[in-house]
Amino acid sequence: MGHDKAEPADRSSPVNAGRPPSRPTMNDVAARAGVGLSTVSRVVSGDTRVSEARSALVRQAIRELGFRRNDSARQLRRGATESIGLVIEDVVDPFFSHLAQAVEEVAFARNSLLLTSSSTRDAQRTRRIVLEFCARRVDGLIITPSESDEAEYLREELDAGVPMVFVDRPPPGGIDADSVLTDDFGGARSGVEHLIAHGHRRIACFSDRDSLYSASERVRGYRHALEVAGITVDPTLIHSATPESEGFARALARMLAGAEPPTAVFAANNRSTIVLLRELVRHEMRPALVGFDDFELADAMSPGVTVVAQFPGEIGRIAAEQLFRRIDGARGPSHLTSLRTRLIVRGSGEVPPAT
């Protein structure tokens, strides 16, 4: 006696040794504990309407068998997965990892599992990830849309009842959904105004591809600040391309070697800032610099780097909370949340123009 129980025949039999030993089910537990199936279900689900005696019996059997509820079955039956999906561009980018961290905290507190995947800025990949998440029947989605997202499949899923919140960029293709964004225009404007206030008139701008919402907004803010100050925008001082690309360093070198080199640089995103910092060290040049998006060690550089800080953690937290509100059934019109930036003065933005 002791182990001649209702074990499925294939478990730990020599012939089957080492094969995926299909795990015990609630039925196995019920048999072992000598109770009904639903009693087991109740105990596992924390339903209180079970006598202490039977409950103990069940818990005992669970322990002996190493039972773990199969969530696939639970999800199928209940029609909800208690999970949400997050599509970001790149986990390695601190902006997105902070965003993801905040979303994870909210999800964790709600007992929801977070599925995160990186689109690597590839619209095809974004699409594949979103559809995969939907096939897994996530309760909702938080998405950083890729620049060229054709919105059709998103709209379909939205119509099918999957709540979505878009972050860092507005919903693509005029989709009507919640979104949480940084005030890119205002932030860029304030950063450039800061440089102007310190006497600069030749200010270069290094952004990202113009097809990216945030990139183009920031360039717009840059232009606006100049115009308001009565400074003519010089297009040769604007470089819009992926910071990782070859041309970036070359564009900088060209500007610095020009007839009227810029005395200040506005780096419109964290990767631009880093590339520029590296290049400026190499060239031993020290123009004034303001970066968009704060970064670790900005205060340990010499001089410290003045930045327009945005708040990725806040974006993530607000987006997740809004998403759960929708999941809980909130029906109102879609929200657009725009987050103010904050200028953090550290030294690099206050360097006066070289005379």
Add this chain to the structure above:
Amino acid sequence: MGHDKAEPADRSSPVNAGRPPSRPTMNDVAARAGVGLSTVSRVVSGDTRVSEARSALVRQAIRELGFRRNDSARQLRRGATESIGLVIEDVVDPFFSHLAQAVEEVAFARNSLLLTSSSTRDAQRTRRIVLEFCARRVDGLIITPSESDEAEYLREELDAGVPMVFVDRPPPGGIDADSVLTDDFGGARSGVEHLIAHGHRRIACFSDRDSLYSASERVRGYRHALEVAGITVDPTLIHSATPESEGFARALARMLAGAEPPTAVFAANNRSTIVLLRELVRHEMRPALVGFDDFELADAMSPGVTVVAQFPGEIGRIAAEQLFRRIDGARGPSHLTSLRTRLIVRGSGEVPPAT
């Protein structure tokens, strides 16, 4: 005609407007296409043994209905989820985000979904995440064990047939499983030897809590390097605590203000390096510095920061590949993979001792 099909009664009915409109199933598709259920299943699963005519019919119906296969049902039936779980400490830490990125790439290439959660170095949370992943029946797990992991539940899951690979630290509690680690001892030793070679004899060491495997290994490497060089280890020059803690900056200040201040500092992890860099800038002190683990902008500091680089991406890639080998049925004895570090010389480690 046109929409009087076999729709479940509750879909898009006025009374139910806006409620989770339960999505169409394969049955709905079959009815609409006028074919059998299994034909739909075959088409969706890419089974070729379906006539082109019927296949087209099915795909048409799928499009019209916006059908997406319910993976919960599929998983339940098939007994596999095509997903793996990854438990890291903190997504925001570049070490872990690079690790996660590499795992994601391998999983993506295998059509497996990656579930990532952060333990925040909390053993309870680690446990909850692991059990959650197991309830979802992930095909396998990659785990950074928390320092105080009691290994029992891990062993149980392992015995239940869940493949596991441990990263950055060996399997806890003598569990017999694959692992992928950095050569922490050797790396620390080489970093400290580099400082010694540049004439330093008073070398401080800032590590993490000693209960962390990698932290204690690195301190061991530090001690070993000193001993081999015939330098007496001064315990007042060793600080082992979470870099985020209050005491860290104070410990540094105390050492620098001491009778025989260190002329060099060994920072045993990336967060220590960053905290130290910040503090040294504040104090305007420039002792020689070697950090363990490379970081962005290490080359843009002045001087550039010399580091013992480890390769989190490699760790992640190797761990994921090993995991999938196990998932595919590989049965051999467990592997321990140890990755060499590389010293990257940038300036801060070559500062001579102050005279």
Add this chain to the structure above:
DNA sequence: ATGAAAGCGCTAACAT
């Protein structure tokens, strides 16, 4: 090539 039917492991009525 196609369809009918069984059943994966669970939850939620519905009995008792």
Add this chain to the structure above:
DNA sequence: ATGTTAGCGCTTTCAT
């Protein structure tokens, strides 16, 4: 308080 039963939506024999 407890047990019985009917599915959730899919895959997979097994017939045809």
